[in-house]
Amino acid sequence: MNEKVLQLLLADDDETDRELFEEALKAVPHDAILYKTTNGEQLMDYLLQDGMSIPDALFLDINMPRKNGIECLAEIKDDATLRHIPVFIVSTSLDPDVVKRVYEYGACGYVRKPGSFKTLIATIGHACDLVVSGACDKPPFEQFVLNEKI
Amino acid sequence: MIPDPVSATHSRTPDFAEVVRQAPIGITIFRGPDFVVEMANDTYLAIVDRREDQFVGRPLFEVLPEVKDFVEKLLTDVYRTGSPYYGFEFPVTLRRHGREDLTYFNFVYQALRESDGTISGIIVIANEVTETVRGKQLLTESEKQFRSVFMQSPIAMTIFRGPEYVIEMANNVLYEKIWRRQPDEVLGKKLLDVFPELKEQKFPELLREVYTTGRVHQEKEAVAYVQGSDEMKKFYLDFEYAPLREVDGTISGIMCTVIDVTDRVETRAKVEQAEQRLRLAVEATRLATWDLDLTTDVISHSPQMAMIFGHAPEVTMTHQRMVEQVHPDDIPLRNAAFVTAMETGYYYYEIRIHKANGSPGWIRTHGKVVYDKDRKPVAMIGTLRDVTEEKAFQQELERQVRERTAQIEQKNKELEQMNAELKSFAYVSSHDLQEPLRKIEIFTNLIAETETGRLTDTGRKYFSKIQSASRQMQRLIEDLLQYARTNTSEKSFEETDMNALLQSVTAELQESIQSARATIESSDLGTPRIVAYQFRQLFTNLISNSLKFSRITIDPVISIRAEQIAGDMSDSHRPDPQRQYYHLSISDNGIGFDPQYSERIFEVFQRLHSKSDYKGTGIGLAIVKKIVENHGGKIRATGSPGAGARFDIYLPL
Structure with missing residues (x-):
């Protein structure tokens, strides 16, 4: 039913979280391939290399060594060729100040890493829906955090 | 031969006519109504300055017309009535010696009668008193003058x-x-x-x-x-x-x-007193005075000046000697002050000197330029003072201030460091602590979903305890984080519709409200200027608190009311009588609390009840208090066991 295999890129330094994300993505009703990097620097190196196939969406953990997710977000939104890629911010914490900041930087959504695997699946599914439907440009702020109320 | 009657009488007894002629008093006789001069003696003729041949035999007013106005009436009266007239210091203007003379006479006009008693003439005996009268007048005049001078x-x-x-x-x-x-x-x-x-x-x-x-x-x-x-x-x-x-x-x-x-x-006493005081003051302050003649460059000064420079008081300080004692580094300062004085008229400097014994000192001088009438500066006068002690004190003070400043800076650094550490603690608790916890949660959930069939009952019981413990820990961390954030929150005050805010909170708490069968009633809560998300938190915490501490026997009723109220000095929660306060009250019919804990319930981790009785982290009310304080307000809790609790919040408007 899906026309296209989604190419998703995850940047997270936590191995368990990468595994959980990958597991959950398998349960999501979208065909998707997951590329993984373990820090911000690696992410930006990947994105800025020549001939790189541009992913359909990025999932960035905030708290990463070397370059954190917010810095990456800012750089991506500053780059003409990368600017249009939907970016989802992923984090354990939910600090309203941070949420507001990344919303203003132009992220598509905020995923709070949930305590339940089911929720994780649902949230990733929701994010994929947004990507596929192309509803990633400036979502209403109330709907910005995908799996919780802000 | 006819004897010479004159010589004859002359030689022996002179006849009466001759006596009359020589008398030292003026005598004359007028005859008839026209007063024809019958005779006038020498004295009289001298008085009127007329010769006998001009005078005798002619009417009086013909030969002496100037007296007519003065005496005609008097003579006529005497001639007519026969009563004599006595004149005393009688003024008459006579034309004599070639001028008009105001003269004075004492005289008598006596009628001369014929044997039949008829009046045929008048004899005049006159004594000129002009000199006497003038003398008297002069005397009166000078007495008048004297009086006037005396009086004035x-x-x-x-x-x-x-x-x-x-x-x-x-x-x-x-x-x-x-x-x-x-x-x-x-x-x-x-x-x-x-x-x-x-x-x-x-x-x-x-x-x-x-x-x-x-x-x-x-x-x-x-x-x-x-x-x-x-x-x-x-x-x-x-x-x-x-x-x-x-x-x-x-x-x-x-x-x-x-x-x-x-x-x-x-005035002199005052001046002397003022001088005395000034001298005392000058001596007391050990102020030296000096003046400098700008044309000769000669300085003169009080003895104190020499003493300030470390010399005996009688030593005379020359300009040269003073300059020699100035600290070499400060000579430009003094020169600059001099240049300024020539421009502004005011001389001032504070410089270092070497006293005569070699010890260092500070002097301060104030001076004024004196100008001549062409505005050319001719001199300077001024004072000079030894400010060594003052300077030492000032430097000591500055040193102490520097020291204190350094200490404060050090403390500030420490504080900043502590703040940073606190921030990183908040971060650690928010992120790093939650991270493993979340994983415990996610994997226990996974096990609970997929592996629960393989566990024994005891295993399942323990397993659910792990889950509830990790949830409790999660809440604790979130609340702590919330508490820390409330502390440092940026304050975006906005006019906020509190009714709408409350509504959205009750909507969020819908489930717990319903399950507790609770009713929330509220009045119009107004639109105060507040930080909205903090009051969302405040409502959430207070309502949750009321729901948590409800009584089993009756359905909870939570009342939320607001009013605007004036300050009152006697109420420490709204002490400024000049201000209006936003008063928000939240009361319930729950289990209440012992009034002795009305302060303690706002402290972090202060729980009045065991965890098994009432769930909670013990941070909720501490957050509420912090929010109220963030708004410059005060909160008060009142209650008694079994009689419900009431929270009163006062925010200054």
Whole structure:
């Protein structure tokens, strides 16, 4: 039913979280391939290399060594060729100040890493829906955090 | 032969006519109503300056027309009535010696009768008294002048007569300025009767001395107390008592002249006093004074100047010597001050010197430029002070301030560091602590979903305990984080519709409200300026708190009300009577609390109940209190066991 295999890129330094994300993505009703990097620097190196196939969406953990997710977000939104890629911010914490900041930087959504695997699946599914439907440009702020109320 | 009657009578007994002719008094006889001059003797002719041949035999007013106006009526009266007329110092203008002369006469006009009694003429006997009258007039005139000078004199004068000093006369200055009496109060009275206060003073003794010895007494700046009609007044007087003598040399009175020098003496006293004070002040401050002649570059100074530079007071400081003692580094400063003084007229510097004994010191000078009439600076005058101690004190103070500043900076750094550590603690608790916890949660969930069938009942029980413990820990971390964030929150105050805010909170808490069968009732809560998300938290925490501590036996009712209320000094929660306060109250019908804990319930981790009885982290009310304080407000909890709890919040508007 899906026309296209989604190419998703995850940047997270936590191995368990990468595994959980990958597991959950398998349960999501979208065909998707997951590329993984373990820090911000690696992410930006990947994105800025020549001939790189541009992913359909990025999932960035905030708290990463070397370059954190917010810095990456800012750089991506500053780059003409990368600017249009939907970016989802992923984090354990939910600090309203941070949420507001990344919303203003132009992220598509905020995923709070949930305590339940089911929720994780649902949230990733929701994010994929947004990507596929192309509803990633400036979502209403109330709907910005995908799996919780802000 | 006819004898010579004249020589004959002359030689023996002169006849009467000759006697009359030679008499030293003017005699003339007029005859008839036209007053034809029958005879006039030599004296009379001399008086009128006429020759006998011009005068005798002709009517009077023909030969002496100038007297007609004065005497015609008198002569006519005498001729007509026969009563004699006596003139005394009678003025007549005579044309004689080639000019008009105002002359005075004592005279008598006497009618001459014939044997039948009819009047046929008038005999005039006249004595010229012009000189006497003039003399008298001059005397009167000079007496008038004397009186006038006496009365108008700026020097007070008076004359005492007799041994009891009767006041004979006094002048205006004396009346007005010193005696302060009216003339009729004093004239003709004895001095000591009018001014009895003088008896206590030295003046009666002095008057007696002058009166008896005849020696003039003079005195300067004598103190005198005089009772005027207004008050007793103290005077300083320069005065003189001079005896007045009769023709025979006896003393009959005293002339007293007085100059009031009170103002002068008092002014001088004031000046002296001021000088004295200044000198004392200058000496007390050890201020040196100096003046510099700009044309010769010669400086003159008070002895203190030499002492400041470490010399004996009698040493004379030259400009050269002073410059030698100035700290070499500070010479430019002094030179610059001099240049400025030439521009502004004001000289000021503070520089270092070496005292004569080599010890360092500080001096401070203030000076003013003196100009001649062409605005050319000719001199400078000023003061100079040793400020070594002051400087030392100032430097010590500065050192202490620097030291304290350094200490404070150090403390600030420490505080900043602590703040940073706190922030990183908040971060660690928010992120790093939650991270493993979340994983515990996610994997326990996974196990619970997929592996629960393989666990024993005991295993499942333990497993659910792990889950609830990790959830509890999750909440704790979130609340702590919330608490820390409330502390540092940026304050975006906005007018907020509190009714809508409450509604959205109750909607969020819908499930727990329903399951507790609770009712939330509220009045109009208004639109105060607040930080909205913090009040969302506040409502959430307080409502949750009420739901948590509800009574099992009755359904919870939570009342939320708001009003605007004026400040009241007697209420520490809204102490400013000048202000309006937003008063929000949240009350319930729950289990309440012991009033002794009304403060403690707002402290972090203070729980009044065991965890098994009531769930919670013990941070909720602490967050509420912090939010209220963030808004500059106060919160108060009231309640009693079993009677519900009430929270009153006051925010200054």
